[in-house]
Every structure is written in C-alpha cells, then in structure tokens.
Amino acid sequence: MKILITGSKGQLGNTLCELLKAQKNSLGSIPEIYKGCEVTAVDVDTLDITDKTATDKSISKLKPELIINCAAMTNVDGCETDRDLAEAVNALGPENLAIAAEKVKAKLVHVSTDYVFRGDATVPYVETDECDPVTAYGASKRNGEIKVMASCKKHFIFRTSWLYGLVGNNFVKTIRRFAKERGALTVVNDQRGNPTNCEDLAYHILLAAKTENYGIYHCTGTGECTWFDFAKKIVEFSGIPCTVDPCTTEQSNRPAKRPAYSSLDNRHLRETVGDGMREWTVALKEYIEQLELAEKA
Numbered sequence: 001m002k003i004l005i006t007g008s009k010g011q012l013g014n015t016l017c018e019l020l021k022a023q024k025n026s027l028g029s030i031p032e033i034y035k036g037c038e039v040t041a042v043d044v045d046t047l048d049i050t051d052k053t054a055t056d057k058s059i060s061k062l063k064p065e066l067i068i069n070c071a072a073m074t075n076v077d078g079c080e081t082d083r084d085l086a087e088a089v090n091a092l093g094p095e096n097l098a099i100a101a102e103k104v105k106a107k108l109v110h111v112s113t114d115y116v117f118r119g120d121a122t123v124p125y126v127e128t129d130e131c132d133p134v135t136a137y138g139a140s141k142r143n144g145e146i147k148v149m150a151s152c153k154k155h156f157i158f159r160t161s162w163l164y165g166l167v168g169n170n171f172v173k174t175i176r177r178f179a180k181e182r183g184a185l186t187v188v189n190d191q192r193g194n195p196t197n198c199e200d201l202a203y204h205i206l207l208a209a210k211t212e213n214y215g216i217y218h219c220t221g222t223g224e225c226t227w228f229d230f231a232k233k234i235v236e237f238s239g240i241p242c243t244v245d246p247c248t249t250e251q252s253n254r255p256a257k258r259p260a261y262s263s264l265d266n267r268h269l270r271e272t273v274g275d276g277m278r279e280w281t282v283a284l285k286e287y288i289e290q291l292e293l294a295e296k297a
C-alpha cells in the first residue's frame, strides 16, 4: 500500500511515520494491511500543499491509496494576525489535496480541531453538532473540512484537541520548561478540553483509514480537564518542584479568544472501529517517561 503523509515533520506527521515503521505502539499492533506499506513523507520544504499544481502533480505521479494530511498552520494567535496564510494552509491546501486525491481515487484523512466549535457547550460535542468557530484558526480549519468533504468522496475528518507528540513544541514541553526555570506558574482554569497523545490519535487514524466508514470523527484522550489541571499533572509526573496556581482567561490576556468548553465525544469511533483512546492522565504519564528517556539519550 502506498501512503502519502503531508506535514510529516510536525507532531502528528512524525508520530504516524514512526508508527508505520514500527507497526505497533503501546495501544497494540496496527492492522496487517499496513505491513510492508510504502510511505512517502513530505513537509512544506518538499510539498507545499498551498501550491495547487505541485500538489496535483505529486499525487498524480505517486498514486497513493491513502493520503494523511497532517500539514497545518497551528499557531492559533498567528492565525489571527495572518488570516490569509491561515486560510491558504488550513483550507485551500486541504482542498488541493482533496481534488488530487479524488482524481486518483485515494482515501484522504484530514486532521481538524475542537476549535471548529463555539466552545460554550456544557456537555461534550458530537460530530453532528453545529460548528461556529470563534477564532481565525478555527474558521480556517472549518473551511478546510467543508472543502475536503465537497471535493473527495473517500474522506475521513479527524477532529482532535490539545495535542502533544515527541517532536516540535507543545503545552507539555512548555510547562516543563517554565516549571524548571520559574518554580511557580499560573495557568487558566476556566477552559476545559481533552489532552491527546499523538500516539493514540495516530493509532486510531490507521484503524479507521482501513475501513470504508467515511465521515467526521472526534478523536481525543478520554476524560476532560482544564489547562490548570493539565499543567498540575505535567509538573507532578515530571517530579519538578513548582507551584501551579489557577487564573482566569481574562487574566491571561491572549490575542485569540479560546473556547471555554471544547470537550469532544468520540461517538463515531465508538460506533465503528472502537474508542481505545487512553485516559488522558495515563497517556500523559507514558509521554513524560518517553520525553525523559529521550533527554537522557
């Protein structure tokens, strides 16, 4: 099987490439169908998905059976200030991939976000809930979803949240660094969501992508928390002496308005390939152990 992974140097792209190489992770072995697969991994330096002609050429030539789009502009505050770039990378790029995928009859997995929702719910969002993004990032990602659904029949849209992986930067790494440097932190306690380990997401993407159960999936770690709860666990599992105090969103003063409640219900996963996403604290503990091993090596 030929697989194309775009945005392969990012957190999720890198995890997927490693998982396809190892054929297993802590969740288990990936389906047999991926054995001996030929993976082509590209990032913006080798395939800029905003370049329609290059995207079309490269997919027509490779003729992959499966494309997994992990390329994105993920800097939420940056998207507010450069809306055109956000739209190009998060909406037009996925559309280019979808059109090219449809031509060669490939399946396309496109990754999206909890930020497509308004964020004022009180119970977890299901896949069919109305989207109403409040940030430029969320709006560009929602446009990407719409374009993918319109242009490629064999699409899977995986919405995830609060993602962390071994390469690149994320909240876990930032909190660990600040905790070591400062010994005291203040973190927002009025935004709730689901921390998600890239390993768990990558594994479930591969489970779903082998089926023909197309459509939108929510795929996040089990259980919800606030950024404050998340930070406290990071500090605790890292054994760093540091106090963590709660604050409000108003006090945190970020350019882009974050959704207050963006917890997702993995309903479609449960109804199809099964929801084996680990409890967020379990997946986080393992991740911190892996980070520490990598730091020692």
Ligand SMILES: NC(=O)c1ccc[n+]([C@@H]2O[C@H](COP(=O)([O-])OP(=O)(O)OC[C@H]3O[C@@H](n4cnc5c(N)ncnc54)[C@H](OP(=O)(O)O)[C@@H]3O)[C@@H](O)[C@H]2O)c1
Residues within 6 Å of the ligand: 006, 007, 008, 009, 010, 011, 012, 013, 043, 044, 045, 047, 048, 049, 050, 069, 070, 071, 072, 073, 074, 089, 093, 111, 112, 113, 114, 141, 159, 160, 161, 162, 163, 164, 168
């Ligand atoms: N991170 C989160 O907390 C989070 C939460 C919810 C959903 N998601 C979604 O999950 C997916 C994966 O996120 P991630 O955290 O793995 O992202 P990431 O680490 O930021 O990786 C994205 C990759 O895409 C590359 N890229 C940027 N512009 C590109 C272009 N025009 N063409 C090709 N590649 C390009 C980036 O390169 P540069 O680094 O050089 O720009 C980077 O290597 C994204 O769709 C994201 O929206 C992420």
